[in-house]
Amino acid sequence: GENVEQHPSTLSVQEGDSAVIKCTYSDSASNYFPWYKQELGKRPQLIIDIRSNVGEKKDQRIAVTLNKTAKHFSLHITETQPEDSAVYFCAASLTTDSWGKFQFGAGTQVVVTP
Amino acid sequence: NAGVTQTPKFQVLKTGQSMTLQCAQDMNHEYMSWYRQDPGMGLRLIHYSVGAGITDQGEVPNGYNVSRSTTEDFPLRLLSAAPSQTSVYFCASSPAGTANTGELFFGEGSRLTVL
Numbered sequence: 001g002e003n004v005e006q007h008p009s010t011l012s013v014q015e016g017d018s019a020v021i022k023c024t025y026s027d028s029a030s031n032y033f034p035w036y037k038q039e040l041g042k043r044p045q046l047i048i049d050i051r052s053n054v055g056e057k058k059d060q061r062i063a064v065t066l067n068k069t070a071k072h073f074s075l076h077i078t079e080t081q082p083e084d085s086a087v088y089f090c091a092a093s094l095t096t097d098s099w100g101k102f103q104f105g106a107g108t109q110v111v112v113t114p
Numbered sequence: 115n116a117g118v119t120q121t122p123k124f125q126v127l128k129t130g131q132s133m134t135l136q137c138a139q140d141m142n143h144e145y146m147s148w149y150r151q152d153p154g155m156g157l158r159l160i161h162y163s164v165g166a167g168i169t170d171q172g173e174v175p176n177g178y179n180v181s182r183s184t185t186e187d188f189p190l191r192l193l194s195a196a197p198s199q200t201s202v203y204f205c206a207s208s209p210a211g212t213a214n215t216g217e218l219f220f221g222e223g224s225r226l227t228v229l
Contacts (some may be wrong), residue, residue, distance in 0.1 A: 043220040104156040
């Protein structure tokens, strides 16, 4: 089955700096890679996603890159702000139509200090 | 729309007790799933359903039962609770077909403690 590894487990950055979180996956059949943000005591919420036919996707201060050959994808947050402090999870779909069966990474606790 | 609603939000059980975590969605989503979240382990899939009457096991199904008699509801049953089932449980749903963007819509979570 699919195995997703996520690094680092914790990340401390100064406000305004960039943050990068990396994930690797094992199943070459995976084709959809979402990123979820979870604030303390809240539910996970999708912030950005990428499909296997795209190498990079950007949405304002966040971007995701995908390297299918190497089976890794990364989340980039630029100009970090205190409200970016949260746990971030990467995931990979276990089915080709990505209908809710995902393998999640262990999560990265991001702390943005003013 | 209320989205995905989970009850209860908090529950304390004794070892061996049984209980049901309720999950309901009002978005007419075909796909529903249950995940558990433990520190340092991310979200792990327990059971999932692609429609009423159809369920299947995920990564960590032992100790849990599910059924899907309606599109709206997907309850998770613990038959004999164990301390290892202490966790935060999330129910999630997503639509099928062309409406599916891949996004999972999560409930607020249910924190379960088994003593």
